[in-house]
Amino acid sequence: MNRILAVARLHTVVWWNQFIWPWLILFISLSANYLIFLSIDEAAPGKTSTGGLSSIYIVSAIAAAIAISQIFPFALGMGVTRRTFYLATALVNVTQALLYGVLLYILNLIEGGTDGFGIGLHFFRVPYVDVSNGLLQIAVYAAPLLFINFVTMFVAILFVRFGTNGLFATVAATILIFGLLAALISWQNWWGDIWHWLSTQHQISLLVGWPALVAAVAALGGMAAIRRTNA
Amino acid sequence: MSVVAAAGLTKRFGDVTALDDVSFSLEENAIYGLLGRNGAGKTTLMQLITGQNTVTSGELRLFGEHPFENEQALMRVVFIKESQKYPSGYKVKHVLTMAGRLFPNWDEEFAQSLVDDFNLPRNRDVRKLSRGMTSALGVTVGLAARAELTFFDEPYLGLDAVARQLFYDRLLADYAAHPRTVVLSTHLIDEVADLIEHVLLLDKGKLLLDAPSEELRGEVMDATGPAAVVDEFAASRLVLHREQLGGTVRVTLRGSFDNAERLKAKKLGIDLEPVSLQQAVVRLTMERNAVR
Known part of the structure; x- marks a missing residue:
């Protein structure tokens, strides 16, 4: 465990990159949205929702890709095993997702308490993503982070292991599989059933359950793939 | 261990x-x-x-x-x-x-x-x-x-x-x-x-040599002198390299050289001196490739 914590520092030693950038970009996004919605004060109520929150998920995905493409080769060079590196990276991911979830929830409360920063802005309390329970709200913010980080890491591992051809082959195979699946669904007229299934899914299942499940599968896949990867 | x-x-x-x-x-x-x-x-x-x-x-x-x-x-x-x-x-x-x-x-x-x-x-x-x-x-x-x-x-x-x-x-x-x-x-x-x-x-991909450098230094030697005597001296040894300028020949040899051998070389008018590690490595590598 000590070794895992030491290796985890590989991700946080440049704390500016790991922590400050995602939040700086989020706050710039928030500021831009604030100014925009301030200038259109006649905006109809309920129409002041924005997707600016997504920036933190995108920045997080970029950090996950860098973790594999750049920090992994350095770690191997420093005598760290693939297994320890992966466990340490997963630990950082999970910790970060929970921490970001809490911070986003605090901002969510601030937004609620100030009536949308005084202008009715819905930046953190985006419709559908806004749930009533505090712990659930943290999970709603955190699960998609886990999803995007572990899926990005898995793809990045394939890239490091198999190179450009491997990456494109994976993308091609994915498109082929989903394309055939879509064709099958259309042919069998299953779309209606699928939409019905989605609409009957609980909000929390779609926001937390399914993303977390896919994240877990991607995490296990990444672990299996990295064990034979040479940087 | x-x-x-x-x-x-x-x-x-x-x-x-x-x-x-x-x-x-x-x-x-x-x-x-x-x-x-x-x-x-x-x-x-x-x-x-x-x-x-x-x-x-x-x-x-x-x-x-x-x-x-x-x-x-x-x-x-x-x-x-x-x-x-x-x-x-x-x-x-x-x-x-x-x-x-x-x-x-x-x-x-x-x-x-x-x-x-x-x-x-x-x-x-x-x-x-x-x-x-x-x-x-x-x-x-x-x-x-x-x-x-x-x-x-x-x-x-x-x-x-x-x-x-x-x-x-x-x-x-x-x-x-x-x-x-x-x-x-x-x-x-x-x-x-x-x-x-x-x-x-x-x-x-092959291991050509695995030896203490001291041993190698005593084993790979340059012998310089008149062609006839040098070639005779070299006959019983592995010749890694040979170059001739007029009547003078220089061969790089691999083998053991005890004091008697060194004395013999001196009497024959052969100048016997150890080659640098770099020269030894170059000669050994080239000799192997020539044999192939």
Whole structure:
């Protein structure tokens, strides 16, 4: 465990990159949205929702890709095993997702308490993503982070292991599989059933359950793939 | 127990055989020279020992254990390579901080003194360092890690002569105070000839030579003199190389030369002198390729 914590520092030693950038970009996004919605004060109520929150998920995905493409080769060079590196990276991911979830929830409360920063802005309390329970709200913010980080890491591992051809082959195979699946669904007229299934899914299942499940599968896949990867 | 033991070690990349049935051992507290031409398999060998890659066939033990994914064994090794990549955003100080956390025998004071010796800018982005400074950072990590087994794979690309001398001096001094097993892989053979206690020579994936450098120095000799006598003297030995200028011939010979032999050569008017380690390596490598 000590070794895992030491290796985890590989991700946080440049704390500016790991922590400050995602939040700086989020706050710039928030500021831009604030100014925009301030200038259109006649905006109809309920129409002041924005997707600016997504920036933190995108920045997080970029950090996950860098973790594999750049920090992994350095770690191997420093005598760290693939297994320890992966466990340490997963630990950082999970910790970060929970921490970001809490911070986003605090901002969510601030937004609620100030009536949308005084202008009715819905930046953190985006419709559908806004749930009533505090712990659930943290999970709603955190699960998609886990999803995007572990899926990005898995793809990045394939890239490091198999190179450009491997990456494109994976993308091609994915498109082929989903394309055939879509064709099958259309042919069998299953779309209606699928939409019905989605609409009957609980909000929390779609926001937390399914993303977390896919994240877990991607995490296990990444672990299996990295064990034979040479940087 | 040997630090490293390899038996029949083979590594193939597709249809390229990078290492072919290599057997040797590395013992405690010695400085090894891992020599050979580009593509001889030096880096591949070090990658296998340090668990960076998997063995195709044969046996390989590091501190008596399989190296691949072996945390306990790999923590006792440092592998400094010219091609080491550093993450973006990492400054010199970050690399040192992490090395300090990852290598159990890390000596921070020694590391800081090396940073001063090499004039390394602590706050500069590693990716913006010059070739020579990147090498100096690698050398600093490799020395201060004080790992029981230390690999330097062409560690001084871009390092000037003064910095290289500094590296040799610091290495020798620290080795004297903290004996360990060091493997130097380099093309600058003459520069490190005095450091190396044992030579491993690879050529096209085969281990060509595994001998103490002292022994090698006494075994490979240049004999210069009149053609007839030199050729007669050389007849009972392995001739690695022969060049003739008028009636004078110089041959590079491999064999044992005891005092009686040396005296005999002197009487015949043959000038017998040991060749440099670099010349010995070049001649041995070329001779093998000529035989093929």
